[in-house]
Amino acid sequence: MQTYKIRWIRKKLSSGITSPAACTLDATLKFDSQESPHCVYNEHVALRLAQTLHIPVADGALTNTGAGHAYASLQIDSPGLMLPDMLKSQIPDIARSYEEQVGALVAFDIFIGNWDRGRNIKASVTTPHIRVFRAFDHEHALLGIEGDPAQSINRLRGGDLIVSNHPFYDHVSSLYLVRWVDRIRKIPDQYIQECCNLWRDFRAVAASFQKELGHALCKRKILLPDIIQNNQHTIRAKS
Amino acid sequence: MNLNFQVIQYIDDPLAAEGRNIAVLGHDGKRAYFRALGMDGHEFHPSHFKAISPRTRASAWVYNEWMEWFRYLTLYEWSNPDDFHAVLESLNKGQKIMIGSVGVLDGGSDAKPEEAMDYLFRRLVKIPKIQPDLAFEDRIAEVFRHSELIYREGFDEDVEIELDPIKGGEPVRLEFSFYLPEPKPFGIRTLLFNGLSRRSLEKRVSAIVSTFAQAGEIGFLSRDRCVVLCDRAGARERDYVNRLSDVAQVIDLSDGNAAWTLNDIFRAR
Numbered sequence: 236m237q238t239y240k241i242r243w244i245r246k247k248l249s250s251g252i253t254s255p256a257a258c259t260l261d262a263t264l265k266f267d268s269q270e271s272p273h274c275v276y277n278e279h280v281a282l283r284l285a286q287t288l289h290i291p292v293a294d295g296a297l298t299n300t301g302a303g304h305a306y307a308s309l310q311i312d313s314p315g316l317m318l319p320d321m322l323k324s325q326i327p328d329i330a331r332s333y334e335e336q337v338g339a340l341v342a343f344d345i346f347i348g349n350w351d352r353g354r355n356i357k358a359s360v361t362t363p364h365i366r367v368f369r370a371f372d373h374e375h376a377l378l379g380i381e382g383d384p385a386q387s388i389n390r391l392r393g394g395d396l397i398v399s400n401h402p403f404y405d406h407v408s409s410l411y412l413v414r415w416v417d418r419i420r421k422i423p424d425q426y427i428q429e430c431c432n433l434w435r436d437f438r439a440v441a442a443s444f445q446k447e448l449g450h451a452l453c454k455r456k457i458l459l460p461d462i463i464q465n466n467q468h469t470i471r472a473k474s
Numbered sequence: 475m476n477l478n479f480q481v482i483q484y485i486d487d488p489l490a491a492e493g494r495n496i497a498v499l500g501h502d503g504k505r506a507y508f509r510a511l512g513m514d515g516h517e518f519h520p521s522h523f524k525a526i527s528p529r530t531r532a533s534a535w536v537y538n539e540w541m542e543w544f545r546y547l548t549l550y551e552w553s554n555p556d557d558f559h560a561v562l563e564s565l566n567k568g569q570k571i572m573i574g575s576v577g578v579l580d581g582g583s584d585a586k587p588e589e590a591m592d593y594l595f596r597r598l599v600k601i602p603k604i605q606p607d608l609a610f611e612d613r614i615a616e617v618f619r620h621s622e623l624i625y626r627e628g629f630d631e632d633v634e635i636e637l638d639p640i641k642g643g644e645p646v647r648l649e650f651s652f653y654l655p656e657p658k659p660f661g662i663r664t665l666l667f668n669g670l671s672r673r674s675l676e677k678r679v680s681a682i683v684s685t686f687a688q689a690g691e692i693g694f695l696s697r698d699r700c701v702v703l704c705d706r707a708g709a710r711e712r713d714y715v716n717r718l719s720d721v722a723q724v725i726d727l728s729d730g731n732a733a734w735t736l737n738d739i740f741r742a743r
Contacts (some may be wrong), residue, residue: 315533316570319543322561324550361542362535388638 257262262307273378279372283430290301331408338411348397349376392451409472483574506548509595521608669673686721
């Protein structure tokens with residue numbers, strides 16, 4: 236179970252057996268930019284897909300700032316100090332400690348075409364009884380794979396691996412990878428469409444693009460086992 | 475030998491923005507070195523960080539994660555200096571752990587980098603005064619590591635368990651300092667005699683006896699699955715030890731074999 240960091244508890248709202256109170260959570264705000272014009276949409280949709288599939292990514296929420304919609308990625312809770320981002324040299328230990336989560340994340344990143352996982356993971360490495368594993372940052376997935384969102388959709392639909400490098404290639408367990416690929420493959424099309432469609436234009440993402448993305452992902456989930464099979468030499472999953 | 479060094483600081487209060495030196499990272503062009511508050515080879519003493527301020531008590535495990543992170547960084551990532559420095563630079567982005575001052579130590583041609591690092595650490599990092607309660611917590615952590623109980627599935631600390639009473643009435647709530655559910659429930663409470671007034675001691679002992687007595691009465695834990703970890707009892711505490719021994723196995727953590735004793739009790743069928 237993952238918890239998120241409370242900045243402060245402001246006031247008790249009313250009396251009642253659950254003692255509700257208003258509070259503020261810490262989050263990292265992300266905005267669309269020239270380099271990443273679909274960042275907010277990508278983050279939001281990646282989260283909806285991850286939550287539907289139970290992939291271990293950090294939760295977040297859409298919010299409004301002066302510049303319009305932004306994405307608030309909730310900061311993972313750890314008392315007083317934030318956990319550091321994963322180092323390259325920690326990858327083997329993390330892959331051993333979190334086999335299932337790593338399998339889920341690799342399958343998910345390939346599914347959404349996230350070629351920029353890098354060090355964007357927070358994990359507890361040396362505290363055996365406190366289990367934390369959460370990935371974050373999905374701006375280069377989905378519509379952000381290429382500079383042009385139409386090309387991104389084509390690549391997702393086309394069945395190429397897209398993710399040519401991933402921190403957990405060579406470390407992921409083939410058992411868990413296959414299990415999570417199967418889980419993604421079985422997700423109903425309707426759920427994927429519901430994750431992608433916001434039913435109106437959203438910032439620079441036209442409703443038609445959202446629908447197209449949904450169709451592309453529905454096709455990609457069917458192709459996913461073959462994508463994994465055809466790229467074994469790149470993924471190098473451990474048996 | 476020239477040793478480039480960077481001081482790692484911890485910002486306890488972001489409003490005050492005053493950093494406290496907690497570690498030193500150095501490199502001599504061939505390899506990198508690291509010394510940190512609370513680290514002694516592969517042993518970690520959480521008390522050194524906990525003693526910095528009231529805020530740091532709960533975050534000692536995260537501090538340990540950070541120190542291990544620096545250890546990985548210096549041991550394994552130095553081989554790619556560009557990545558190494560990029561990672562270090564990424565620290566100064568609103569983190570409570572950040573790079574403070576940087577410098578170069580000219581130790582002369584005969585100087586050994588390890589000794590230079592020890593010198594820098596002594597000069598730059600002040601070790602806080604460790605109170606007995608924190609030293610006791612260090613010893614508890616050490617015993618759990620050495621007994622390997624901390625690596626067991628389901629090991630947890632500060633656990634409250636709610637159970638149905640046998641003869642109706644209110645549910646029974648049992649609090650344990652540490653708890654393991656498998657293969658058979660195993661409950662642990664801790665007690666530091668040192669520094670407690672007689673009244674506080676009486677209260678603490680009564681609470682522990684009550685917890686284990688209730689656990690026994692409702693058939694949740696037998697005496698051989700109940701453990702009290704304590705410091706060395708003086709003459710005035712003997713009666714308390716006897717009372718505790720009626721309901722639990724009492725382990726004196728000043729005994730060098732405490733970890734093995736705990737492990738034996740846990741493994742006993």
